[in-house]
Amino acid sequence: MNAAVADDTLRKLGFTNIQYGSQDENDTLVLMLANWTVAKQSAKTGSKMLPDDLVVVTCTKQS
Numbered sequence: 001m002n003a004a005v006a007d008d009t010l011r012k013l014g015f016t017n018i019q020y021g022s023q024d025e026n027d028t029l030v031l032m033l034a035n036w037t038v039a040k041q042s043a044k045t046g047s048k049m050l051p052d053d054l055v056v057v058t059c060t061k062q063s
Contacts, residue, residue: 003036003059014051020059027061035062 003020010018020030023039030036036059043055 001038002034003030003038003057004033006038006041006057007033010055010057015049015053015055017052017054019054019056021056022061023058024061030059036060037062 007018007020020033020036022028022030022036038057039060040058041055042057043049043053049055
């Protein structure tokens with residue numbers, strides 16, 4: 001999933017504490033979410049979380 005779409009989805013669900021990180025060796029800073037693809041997230045699908053719990057989204061840069 002595109003990171004910008006993921007961000008929009010998470011925010012619509014009420015999450016406010018979202019952190020983006022890169023798994024790429026050469027591109028280490030996630031700046032423009034539209035240029036990144038989600039590789040994994042810290043929260044398991046279906047897990048119960050509070051809106052202010054930290055969600056870490058690990059991304060890879062689109063080529």
